[in-house]
Amino acid sequence: MKEVRVRFAPSPTGHLHVGGARTALFNWLFARHEGGRFILRIEDTDVERSSADLESGILDDLMWLGLAWDEGPDRGGAYGPYRQSERVARYREGAERLVAEGRAYPCFCTEEELERKKEERRRANLPPQYDGTCRRLDDAARARKRTGGEAESVRFIVPPDSERRLDDFVRGEVVFPAGMVGDFVILRSNGLPTYNFAAAIDDAAMAISHVIRGEEHLSNTVRQIMIYEALGLEPPRFAHIPLILGLDRSKLSKRHGAPNVWDFHTRGYPAEAIVNYLAFLGWSPPGDREMLSLDELVEKFKLDRVSSSPSIFDEVKLNWFSAQYVKRGGARRYLDEALPHFPEDVRAAYPRERLAEIFEILAENLPSFSRIVDEIAPFRPGIPALAGEAREAVAGARELLSASLAALGEGEEWSAASIGGRIKDLGARLQVKGKALYIPIRAAVTGSLHGPDLSRVMEIRGRESVLRAIRSALAGIETP
DSSP: OOEEEEEOOOSSOOOOOHHHHHHHHHHHHHHHHHHHHHEEEEEEOTTTOOOHHHHHHHHHHHHHOOOOOOTTTTTTTTTOBBBGGGHHHHHHHHHHEEEEEEEEEEOOOHHHHHHHHHHHHHHHHHHOOOGGGGGOOHEEEEEEEEHTTTOOEEEOOOOOOOOEEEEEEEEEEEEEEEEOOOOEEETTTTSSHHHHEEEEEHHHHHOOOEEEEGGGGGGHHHHHHHHHHHOOOOOOEEEEEEEETTSSSBOGGGGGGBBBBBHHTTTTTTTTHHHHHHTSSOOOOOSSOOOHHHHHHHHHHGGGGGGOOOOOOOOOHHHHHHHHHHHHHHHHHHHHGGGGSSSHHHHHHSHHHHHHHHHHGGGOSSOGGGGGGHOOGGOOOSSSOHHHHHHHHHHHHHHHHHHEEEEHHSSSSOOOOHHHHHHHHHHHTTOOOOOOHHHHHHHHHHHOOOOOOOHHHHHHOOHHHHHHHHHHHHHHHHHO
């Protein structure tokens, strides 16, 4: 059996979007499941928009997701170089061969002329394809244009019997009817290749066995098949995976608030959760388990379980996945990733073991580490500000709070269990229970009526901090 070789070929013109990350993931899972190789190729021939910084960011994002590649621009390999900008001579050689064999020709039409021709065809209710003007030029006419310094591109001659069929792993048989495309550019006037030409040349040169990519590339495939045929190259197998849509069922875009992978990273989502969620966008394993490790995804991933129907990106569902991972991993797995999201005053106030305890408490329902700042108020050092309902709760419980100072100030042990026992005994002595007992104390200590287990909060805050907060609350009651 031919070795499985798949590639992910991003263009470094922007950050790695969730759609691109899902494509990379499916390629990586397929390669690992089949014992093959995962190749990273950078398609950077859009020189005006490509940048080294964006390329570096894409590589960082893939590594964060755990999708290490076997060959690529930073690792080398037998089929390099792995940046298209370093392979330009190969594309020119391929284009020159096609021209010499009568399968392509130089085109001198300007952008303005091409746009005018397209508009004329639209008005005539014809497909907006190239009309073949430069195909009909003889050698003398071409020589005159070159002598005049006219810029030339290279166009591929689409055969008249141009119907093509594709056996796609996901979509089944796809028919591209004759006349679907006209003669198309393979080499621009600046000497750089178009996407379809470069992709076909590189996939063949790098022995790519399977091209797994988004459905939006399906229409490109007919052009690439023609290029393979013209150059006598063996085409890869294709699998066009479904689009990712927003909740309104339109193509996922910035207006849906869909972040790129770096956004997820900086917002504090665990990489494992992102990978698990993306894997389920268009693919499903046998059984009904939803939480799968990367190793389990590799074991179960097969292309015949990829759906042809669009997938819906639902951040609520993503947050559920992420919260499950945070809760299961807790401080043992995620503390170092979570700590940068703790407010500076909290990091300064507690030793690492206490910070780990705080994180364990918050991790019970935390979809991302960036949400820590919204949940950590009960553990902030200093005296909490009392306002609104919290101030009212304290104002109606002067006797309870005064008695709590004595109850909480006695004894040597300061643990959640001992604190809970003292509060319970205090309530029995004053004949107060339930919310009437706990809410005033919580309000005085944390400045809020709600939050994590009060005894755990007070244990972590420390005895002196708790007593200072209660004294301050009592003093505030007495202040008009």
